Amino acid sequence: xxxxxxxxxxxxxxxxxxxxxxxxxxxxxxxxxxxxxxxxxxxxxxxxxxxxxxxxxxxxxxxxxxxxxxxxxxxxxxxxxxxxxxxxxxxxxxxxxxxxxxxxxxxxxxxxxxxxxxxxxxxxxxxxxxxxxxxxxxxxxxxxxxxxxxxxxxxxxxxxxxxxxxxxxxxxxxxxxxxxxxxxxxxxxxxxxxxxxxxxxxxxxxxxxxxxxxxxxxxxxxxxxxxxxxxxxxxxxxxxxxxxxxxxxxxxxxxxxxxxxxxxxx
Numbered sequence: 001x002x003x004x005x006x007x008x009x010x011x012x013x014x015x016x017x018x019x020x021x022x023x024x025x026x027x028x029x030x031x032x033x034x035x036x037x038x039x040x041x042x043x044x045x046x047x048x049x050x051x052x053x054x055x056x057x058x059x060x061x062x063x064x065x066x067x068x069x070x071x072x073x074x075x076x077x078x079x080x081x082x083x084x085x086x087x088x089x090x091x092x093x094x095x096x097x098x099x100x101x102x103x104x105x106x107x108x109x110x111x112x113x114x115x116x117x118x119x120x121x122x123x124x125x126x127x128x129x130x131x132x133x134x135x136x137x138x139x140x141x142x143x144x145x146x147x148x149x150x151x152x153x154x155x156x157x158x159x160x161x162x163x164x165x166x167x168x169x170x171x172x173x174x175x176x177x178x179x180x181x182x183x184x185x186x187x188x189x190x191x192x193x194x195x196x197x198x199x200x201x202x203x204x205x206x207x208x209x210x211x212x213x214x215x216x217x218x219x220x221x222x223x224x225x226x227x228x229x230x231x232x233x234x235x236x237x238x239x240x241x242x243x244x245x246x247x248x249x250x251x252x253x254x255x256x257x258x259x260x261x262x263x264x265x266x
Contacts, residue, residue: 001031001052003055003070005054005258006028008059009062011024011066012066015079017076019076022074023080024083025083026055026065026081026083027054027085029052029081030050030055030082030083030201031050031085031087032082035213035220036147043181043199053087055093057093059093059096060096060097060100064103068104072105072107073127074109075108077109078111078112083112084116084117086116088116099124100264101127102126102127105109105128107128109132109133109257111132111134113148113152114151114152115156117155118163123156125167125168131171131172132146135175135189137154137176137195139180140186147179152250154190158194162197164224165199167235171198172197173202173203174203174205175190175203176204176261178240180230180233181206184243184247188250191250191251195254200255201256204244204258204261205257206244209234218230219225244260
């Protein structure tokens with residue numbers, strides 16, 4: 001893992017993601033290294049994803065200056081990285097940024113795969129409007145290791161949802177991307193675990209093959225004896241619709257509020 005400290009010129013960027021006005025990403029790159037991640041395509045990043053992290057050391061200072069003059073709007077933390085990836089334990093950039101967001105009373109939406117978010121419960125309670133989304137894709141830990149090699153086990157993420165709910169933080173689960181042979185085969189246990197953790201809102205999204213994703217994902221699909229399935233999903237995106245419909249129906253039958261994350265596509 002190559003870690004590099006850099007200086008940033010700006011902190012907030014406009015976001016077109018549903019429900020967000022701004023995006024805030026304390027790091028460039030992500031050590032969690034999910035093979036399906038679309039961030040390299042969005043960032044036009046040529047370096048091997050999952051093997052580098054750029055640390056924006058001056059980000060909290062730059063953010064504070066921008067917040068003073070920016071219109072109040074929802075700030076999404078972790079749109080092209082995970083703000084709570086392991087290096088956050090060393091640099092605390094996400095925590096320092098949340099301190100500034102609380103100071104200037106900006107609403108915050110966090111998405112993560114990490115239980116490290118619980119470290120910042122004290123700050124989350126200082127925010128006037130905050131929600132935390134936790135990404136989960138499968139209850140099959142072997143499949144999870146192939147597709148999300150350095151992510152927390154799903155069980156730990158479910159417990160993170162439970163702890164957030166217990167502490168009065170509004171939560172949602174993100175089931176995405178829906179992985180054939182991983183999400184669909186553990187669909188009911190996954191949705192029940194989300195519900196039993198106290199989370200009632202689930203966003204879901206299909207697997208989307210942005211440039212470079214097939215090349216990163218193919219080894220995991222081949223190891224899982226699912227290469228042909230994923231190649232079909234790559235060649236015929238609509239072939240994944242039946243799994244989406246089954247997931248949505250199963251969740252609603254369990255009393256969950258199921259919503260497509262990107263109803264108009266992206």
